[in-house]
Amino acid sequence: MIDLTELEHDTISELINIGVGRAASSLSEMVEQPVELTVPRITFVERFSDTDLAKAPTEIVSAVSQTFDGPFKGEAMLVFPEERSLELVRSLLKVDVPLEALTDLEQEALMEVGNIILNACLGSISNVLGEPINCSMPSFRKRESRSLLDQDDASSQTGKKPVLMILHVQFMLRQNDIDGYVLFVMDLDSIQMLRELVRRFLANSLG
Amino acid sequence: MKKSTPSSLDHKTLSGSLDRSDKAAELYAALLDTADTGSLAISQDGAICHWNRWMQNRSDLAPHQVLGKQLVDVFPETKLGRVSQAIEDCLKFGMPAVISPSLNQGALPLKPLPQFAASFDRMEQSIRIHPIKTSSNGTLCSLTIRDVTLAVQRDRLLRQQAAELADLVTQTRRSEGRTRAILQNTIDAILVASDDGNIEPLNARAQELCGSEGDPELRNIIRFLLPDSEHITPSPPPKDRLLTDLGTGVIEVLACTSSGRNIPLEVAISHFSADERYHYIITLRDISQRKRHEMEIQRTMAELERSNSELEQFAYAASHDLQEPLRMVSSYTQLIARRYEGQLDDTADEFIHYAVDGTQRMQRMIDDLLTLSRVGRHGKPFHAVSLHALFDALVTNFKRAGSAPEGNIIREGTLPTITGDASQLLLLFQNLVSNGLKYSDPEDGKVRVFAKETLNNYRIFVADNGIGIEEQYHETIFEVFKRLHGYGDYAGTGIGLAICKKIVDRHGGSLTVTSTPGEGSTFCVEFPKELPIVVTQESM
Numbered sequence: 143m144i145d146l147t148e149l150e151h152d153t154i155s156e157l158i159n160i161g162v163g164r165a166a167s168s169l170s171e172m173v174e175q176p177v178e179l180t181v182p183r184i185t186f187v188e189r190f191s192d193t194d195l196a197k198a199p200t201e202i203v204s205a206v207s208q209t210f211d212g213p214f215k216g217e218a219m220l221v222f223p224e225e226r227s228l229e230l231v232r233s234l235l236k237v238d239v240p241l242e243a244l245t246d247l248e249q250e251a252l253m254e255v256g257n258i259i260l261n262a263c264l265g266s267i268s269n270v271l272g273e274p275i276n277c278s279m280p281s282f283r284k285r286e287s288r289s290l291l292d293q294d295d296a297s298s299q300t301g302k303k304p305v306l307m308i309l310h311v312q313f314m315l316r317q318n319d320i321d322g323y324v325l326f327v328m329d330l331d332s333i334q335m336l337r338e339l340v341r342r343f344l345a346n347s348l349g
Numbered sequence: 350m351k352k353s354t355p356s357s358l359d360h361k362t363l364s365g366s367l368d369r370s371d372k373a374a375e376l377y378a379a380l381l382d383t384a385d386t387g388s389l390a391i392s393q394d395g396a397i398c399h400w401n402r403w404m405q406n407r408s409d410l411a412p413h414q415v416l417g418k419q420l421v422d423v424f425p426e427t428k429l430g431r432v433s434q435a436i437e438d439c440l441k442f443g444m445p446a447v448i449s450p451s452l453n454q455g456a457l458p459l460k461p462l463p464q465f466a467a468s469f470d471r472m473e474q475s476i477r478i479h480p481i482k483t484s485s486n487g488t489l490c491s492l493t494i495r496d497v498t499l500a501v502q503r504d505r506l507l508r509q510q511a512a513e514l515a516d517l518v519t520q521t522r523r524s525e526g527r528t529r530a531i532l533q534n535t536i537d538a539i540l541v542a543s544d545d546g547n548i549e550p551l552n553a554r555a556q557e558l559c560g561s562e563g564d565p566e567l568r569n570i571i572r573f574l575l576p577d578s579e580h581i582t583p584s585p586p587p588k589d590r591l592l593t594d595l596g597t598g599v600i601e602v603l604a605c606t607s608s609g610r611n612i613p614l615e616v617a618i619s620h621f622s623a624d625e626r627y628h629y630i631i632t633l634r635d636i637s638q639r640k641r642h643e644m645e646i647q648r649t650m651a652e653l654e655r656s657n658s659e660l661e662q663f664a665y666a667a668s669h670d671l672q673e674p675l676r677m678v679s680s681y682t683q684l685i686a687r688r689y690e691g692q693l694d695d696t697a698d699e700f701i702h703y704a705v706d707g708t709q710r711m712q713r714m715i716d717d718l719l720t721l722s723r724v725g726r727h728g729k730p731f732h733a734v735s736l737h738a739l740f741d742a743l744v745t746n747f748k749r750a751g752s753a754p755e756g757n758i759i760r761e762g763t764l765p766t767i768t769g770d771a772s773q774l775l776l777l778f779q780n781l782v783s784n785g786l787k788y789s790d791p792e793d794g795k796v797r798v799f800a801k802e803t804l805n806n807y808r809i810f811v812a813d814n815g816i817g818i819e820e821q822y823h824e825t826i827f828e829v830f831k832r833l834h835g836y837g838d839y840a841g842t843g844i845g846l847a848i849c850k851k852i853v854d855r856h857g858g859s860l861t862v863t864s865t866p867g868e869g870s871t872f873c874v875e876f877p878k879e880l881p882i883v884v885t886q887e888s889m
Binding site for chain 1: 431434438442443444445446447448449450451452453475477479480497500501504507508511512
């Protein structure tokens with residue numbers, strides 16, 4: 143199980159918040175309207191079924207996913223219930239007449255939003271911990287939330303149980319709050335590596 | 350690519366491998382130049398180190414103009430923008446990036462294809478930024494640029510059409526709501542029938558009349574009233590349910606609701622075609638109120654007619670029966686006058702003269718009263734009557750009677766032909782003309798007759814240059830026995846104008862007078878061009 147001290151937990155939160163803050167200012171500039179992003183809560187769970195998302199297993203969710211590789215590896219995802227993702231994109235693009243589903247262009251815009259947030263989070267961690275991380279191009283998924291973590295290619299299932307770091311993300315724009323989640327899906331080795339790096343960082347900076 | 354250590358290789362291998370890598374580089378460059386996407390690479394220091402032909406074509410910048418330069422020097426507007434930021438992140442942290450056209454319109458200043466130039470200043474671009482690890486452990490940044498202008502154009506069109514559709518739906522809903530409200534709140538019941546005999550109530554009132562609470566027979570009656578269709582031959586409804594004869598233009602039917610109320614309805618049928626089929630709109634108007642009024646009027650009319658005819662009967666009988674004893678008195682007083690005149694004293698002669706004169710006057714009054722009652726009772730059917738011919742006969746009559754000097758009846762302009770009872774019209778104008786002459790200077794009395802035509806009426810004027818009538822008497826002169834002057838001044842029974850009035854009434858017209866005392870009077874008879882139904886129907 144993941145046993146983080148309060149200080150370690152706070153440090154990770156801080157790293158994430160730095161990244162998210164940077165993403166928010168990039169987005170604000172791009173859409174020429176104030177976009178605020180907050181992370182009210184970061185939790186670590188062992189099973190996807192323990193997450194808020196799993197409470198509505200048949201709800202369709204949109205996800206932007208990027209895999210990362212480095213001292214710790216896994217998959218980072220920005221996840222919204224489909225309706226929220228429509229709201230978000232349309233608020234950002236100032237669309238007045240919504241169509242029923244995301245168009246190709248709206249989907250690409252959502253991918254860019256995901257890319258900016260995930261890059262910012264990963265970049266912030268990588269930068270502060272001094273460890274380079276390789277990221278993949280973002281990809282887009284739309285499926286029921288219960289099969290969100292299913293791999294597209296069955297061969298890559300290693301049987302290792304993933305651990306999830308879940309950030310509850312709130313977007314505030316145009317008097318409209320939109321809730322989403324950022325998921326970091328890692329195996330136990332990776333999460334321990336992350337903790338190790340955090341400890342080392344704390345030791346250096348406090349020591 | 351593995352790191353090669355040139356020192357360990359002999360010259361031949363080296364040159365061979367260089368040769369191969371040259372060829373490979375050439376091939377890759379050619380491949381990249383033929384690609385239908387933009388491809389450029391930026392080295393660790395931010396300098397552009399690759400610029401394919403696509404980039405050259407769309408930016409109008411040849412490789413030698415850009416290679417080795419910073420992107421912000423080539424495109425100054427990218428400074429501090431999303432692209433620069435993404436490139437920096439890529440070079441520093443190895444982060445890939447997606448740059449979408451929706452969030453970054455025309456991220457790089459590239460030309461659109463000519464077909465889009467009208468609506469797009471710039472090419473819409475979808476950009477991918479990739480870190481590339483080089484063999485020397487550095488990081489390059491590669492930009493792949495796709496032209497998505499067509500997709501953006503399609504998206505815009507889609508949105509525009511969606512907005513139009515949404516507008517249309519809103520408008521349609523609004524107008525539909527309005528139409529429905531109007532339909533629902535119309536007092537008349539409105540139904541629509543298609544040519545297959547299906548009848549659908551359109552509003553609440555129609556539902557009420559044709560629904561379960563209404564009249565089950567009503568639909569059949571409506572079907573019977575509609576023009577024949579091939580599919581159905583409706584059976585005629587009970588006779589007492591049709592209130593009017595078909596073919597009169599007005600259709601009135603009786604609805605008997607299950608609550609036991611009988612409602613007379615006026616039916617109006619119009620049609621339209623839709624979906625290549627004929628539809629009828631049936632409007633049912635509740636005419637209970639009107640029917641009640643009609644009944645009331647009919648009752649009053651009958652009452653009036655009865656009392657009128659009673660009165661005429663009485664007048665006729667009275668005057669007729671009075672004639673017999675009067676003739677007796679008249680003949681014997683005349684006999685006395687003839688036989689004993691001059692044989693008694695002067696006073697007796699005077700008395701006899703008064704008695705004879707009195708009986709003669711009474712005889713004339715009774716004659717006139719009989720004429721008056723005959724106007725109503727013994728009218729003849731109406732024909733076209735030429736007023737010219739009528740006045741010819743009138744002038745001849747006057748001449749024969751010697752009651753008027755030559756040329757004192759003057760006709761001005763043309764006179765119309767009107768519809769009426771010829772002998773009554775003759776009587777009418779004879780009375781008016783002789784009246785005019787009577788109240789004029791016997792030597793210089795003149796009566797002018799002329800006509801005017803208005804939209805709905807003919808007006809015939811009979812004007813004299815006589816003594817005239819004070820305005821206060823203009824109404825009363827048409828009443829029976831009304832005389833303005835003593836018997837000694839002007840002869841007459843006081844019935845002449847009453848007869849005129851009655852004749853004009855029977856012709857649906859009006860009789861009025863205008864006058865300036867001392868200058869003359871003008872009587873105006875107005876005849877309607879089209880006779881009102883009541884006049885023709887009454888045979889009086």
